[in-house]
Amino acid sequence: MxxxxxxxxxxxxxxxxxxxxxxxxxxxxxxxxxxxxxxxxxxxxxxxxxxxxxxxxxxxxxxxxxxxxxxxxxxxxxxxxxxxxxxxxxxxxxxxxxxxxxxxxxxxxxxxxxxxxxxxxxxxxxxxxxxxxxxxxxxxxxxxxxxxxxxxxxxxxxxxxxxxxxxxxxxxxxxxxxxxxxxxxxxxxxxNRKVKPRVRLIQKANSDSGGFRVSCLATGFYPRHINLTLFRDGQPVSAHEITGGDLLPNGDGTYQMRKSLEISADKHTYSCSATHLSLDNKLHVTLEFDPGEPFKSVIPSVLIFLALLLVFGTGAVIYKYRRRRAASSKRDYSSASTSEESTDTKSTHEAQEEATQLREALSK
CATH class of the missing domain: 3.30.500.10 (MHC class I-like antigen recognition-like)
Structure with a gap:
């Protein structure tokens, strides 16, 4: 109902x-x-x-x-x-x-x-x-x-x-x-509550026409009265070129509105302005580029490749670091063993000389 x-x-x-x-x-x-x-x-x-x-x-x-x-x-x-x-x-x-x-x-x-x-x-x-x-x-x-x-x-x-x-x-x-x-x-x-609109201007590839669609979207605003204007090279776009403009409700009691324009590949610049009771001045936004679905499908694969590259790169660095640590430890151990062996030999020689001197004293 x-x-x-x-x-x-x-x-x-x-x-x-x-x-x-x-x-x-x-x-x-x-x-x-x-x-x-x-x-x-x-x-x-x-x-x-x-x-x-x-x-x-x-x-x-x-x-x-x-x-x-x-x-x-x-x-x-x-x-x-x-x-x-x-x-x-x-x-x-x-x-x-x-x-x-x-x-x-x-x-x-x-x-x-x-x-x-x-x-x-x-x-x-x-x-x-x-x-x-x-x-x-x-x-x-x-x-x-x-x-x-x-x-x-x-x-x-x-x-x-x-x-x-x-x-x-x-x-x-x-x-x-x-x-x-x-x-x-x-x-x-x-x-009397006032909620400011969030406004975006997006250009997206249109697979049906082969061109592009420029859309100005305002959402999350209250009250519902809003004025959205699309501009081409600083001049308002004619109303007969624009589609949409219907006021739609959001689930939280606010509203949204979208106005769109079909374009071909050109060198014009596009912008959008919004006038609303919650805004002290007009809100102007510039164009963002949305690559569309064909490009979006590539993004997950690229992210996976970068993640794997990061994992394997980190593993290689850790492996090289451990090898260097092992080689350094081996050199330190060899030096320590040689020093201990030299010290032991010297101690044995001194003990023998002391024993000889003691025998000679007793024979006298």
Whole structure:
């Protein structure tokens, strides 16, 4: 369920501009044998998961909170909204089944925005079947617009839109903005945290085209708004030449973005710059060269050869050192033996002379 929410969220355009905040709710209605409740939803503050609702048990489960948040919203009002969404799903189930000839999961994304000046921004309600949008309600500055693909009569549609507009104006948007402000106060440290991006510019061989691919990768940053620019000889590369640029989540709550450019062998110089809220100035990086897989496969063999050369070289040095030590020890032993032998011979001769002198004295 959480994976489907993330996928649905990433497929949407980023509705909240830089400096604003938004409250997101994705509700899911599904029938049949599934491990999920028939009706449930997940709520997020910007990109921080804050709540999960189980429609079968009608329970609200906070996510990621460090303090109590019971005073952020009126639980009775939230349960009323939850029941309205569930009733709407039940009414649309038959319509969706007839339209698409199948029963698939129904989803509704509700987003309200708080502008950086503290005023309410747009509020979007988007319905989807199997991940494909069927209709969308947009309420902004007290103007209400609708786009839809469901096969219903104009009379029924007008009644539905009239009721929805009154609910948005008097209940839905005021409740959403109040809840958004309350969570911004409670989750201030989470929302306002800033993590600097790690940026690299890499040139890698492209085996498919025979040329090269220059890629600028920024990762590990928060919040998610970032501006990556590729330069050729100091001038920005045209947007139509660049691929990628999608914002993707990391597992630790940060984000990553990659922009790439296909090039041939040329003498141009490439660089990349990143602008982010965590940076005081633009971050400029220069090109690194990635040899690619064919060269990478040679590296282990080279390392093994160098390791063996080091082992055998060390062994040869140790062997020569030991031979020199042995030869030196042998010479020292021979000199010592000759000296001892000479000393013994001299001592024997002196003893004989002393014995002769003693005999001559006794005979006298």
């Amino acid at each position: 959480e994976k489907s929410f993330l996928l649905f969220l990433l497929l949407l355009p980023i509705t909240a501009p830089k400096g604003s905040h938004s409250l997101w709710t994705l509700a899911t209605y599904i029938k049949g044998q599934t491990p999920f409740p028939e009706f449930s939803y997940v709520a997020m503050l910007d990109d921080i998961r804050i709540m999960y609702y189980n429609g079968e048990t009608k329970t609200l489960i906070p996510r990621g909170n460090t303090t109590t948040e019971d005073d952020v919203f009126d639980s009775n009002d939230l349960l009323r909204i939850s029941d309205n969404i569930q009733s709407s799903f039940m009414g649309k189930w038959a319509i969706a089944t007839n339209k698409f000839n199948k029963t698939d999961a129904l989803q509704r994304l509700v987003v309200c925005e708080l502008r950086d000046d503290g005023e309410p921004g747009q509020m979007i309600t988007r319905d989807a079947v199997g991940g494909s949008t069927t209709d969308e309600l947009l309420y902004v500055d007290k103007n209400f617009t609708y786009q839809g693909h469901l096969n219903i009569s104009a009379q029924v549609l007008n009644i539905h839109l009239e009721v929805s507009m009154r609910r948005h104006e008097s209940f839905y948007q005021p409740f959403c903005i109040k809840t958004l402000k309350g969570y911004l106060e409670k989750r201030r440290n989470q929302v």
